[in-house]
Amino acid sequence: MDKLIYTVMTGAERAFHAQQVHANNLANADTAGFRADYEVAGTQAVPGYGYDSRHQSTGSTDVVSQRTGSVRETGRELDITVQGQGLIAVANGNGEAYTRSGVMQVDAQGNLTIQGRAVLGDGGPVVLPPFRKLAVAEDGTLSILPENGNEMQAVDRLKLVDGSRPLAKNLSGLLVSRDGATLAASETVRVRSGALESSNVRPVEEMVAVMDISRQFEIQMKLYQAADGMVEAGNRLLRD
Template identity: 60%
Template sequence: MDALIYTIMSGAERALKAQQVHANNLANLETAGFRADLELATSSQVQGYGYDARHMSQLQADTLTLREGVVRETGRELDVAIGGKGLLAVQYGEGEAYTRAGGLDIDAEGALSVNGRPVMGDGGPIVLPEYTRLSIAQDGTVSVLTPGQTEMQVIDRLKLVSAEAGGLTKNVAGLLVPRNGGELPADETVRVRGGYLEGSNVSAVEEMVATMSLNRDFEIQMRLYKSADSMAETGNRLVRE
């Protein structure tokens, strides 16, 4: 009977933790560039002599989906929507991390950033000179019109990379990083749309349906727990008699 208890209790714990994953997705429904997290349950055998028939459910919540979110026009010159499976490189510690968030900002020193993190270009973090006009081309080239000039001047190019969802995970800051560590090479085929911004790729309907399904799973686990307790009590009574 204890073999069933392992499955029931680990399954109930998995349902509760999976609800947290979907709750976090829903909380970021309006977060620009947010990539929805996925949850996957796997079975694992309990280690130790005599435990061969005992299995537990384990939650894996380090995967995500890179499907595109809704793109809307903003008209803001510092907004870019990244196409396909492309990602924008930003500085993270001594290395890089990646994001789909395209709402760029510029500080008093002219440094480009996303949510406070420096945006990477061909030669490192991008810093712009004083300008009166700015444009970002489809290939990520950043050009500005400086005071007193009549022609746009190329300053740098956004570092754009591409990757498959299975090769990425999220770090503690919520940024995308390769599972094997290191940095991704620039991909010149990635294109961006200036003046547009991509929203979250979270589907509210899918998240709500998944949450309701998990609620039913948890209720079933609790019924099984009561049944297991009843069967154990019946077995103990038969032994006593």
């Protein structure tokens, strides 16, 4: 009976974890540049002597959907969308991470940020001098019209990387390479100014997945009750 209980309880735990993953995807259906997580199920043997035939299910969320979201025009000069599988590099602690969100902001000190994180350029975090107008070229070059000038001047270039390799998310929800390596700047990645990429979450798919997982959880609970009933029947036979 304990073999069935191992299977049932770990299966129920995996279903609960999967429901959290899909719920988080749904919660970010309107988050610009958000990449949906996939819940991946697996199995492993229960460690310890005498448990060779016992197995339990496992779940992980280190797989990120690579499909692109729809693009909507905003007309805002600091909004950009990365074309293809490109990514924008941002500061993350002492290193860097990557994002598809192109909602950029400039603070009072001229720091260019995305969600409070410094945007990286050719020489590190991008810091802009006072300007009246900002333009972002297709290759990520940042040009400004100085407060006391009449011509646009190139001041830096966004670090854009190729994100077609396997990616995962760190604890901050930013994208990183699965092997932990820093991605090199790409000369082929292009951006589009005045537009944002929507989340690549498909709400209908996520809702269907949540309902299917709920049914799986119910089945696991019924199997648990069946296992409990068989144990009780066995105990009665032993007592008799």
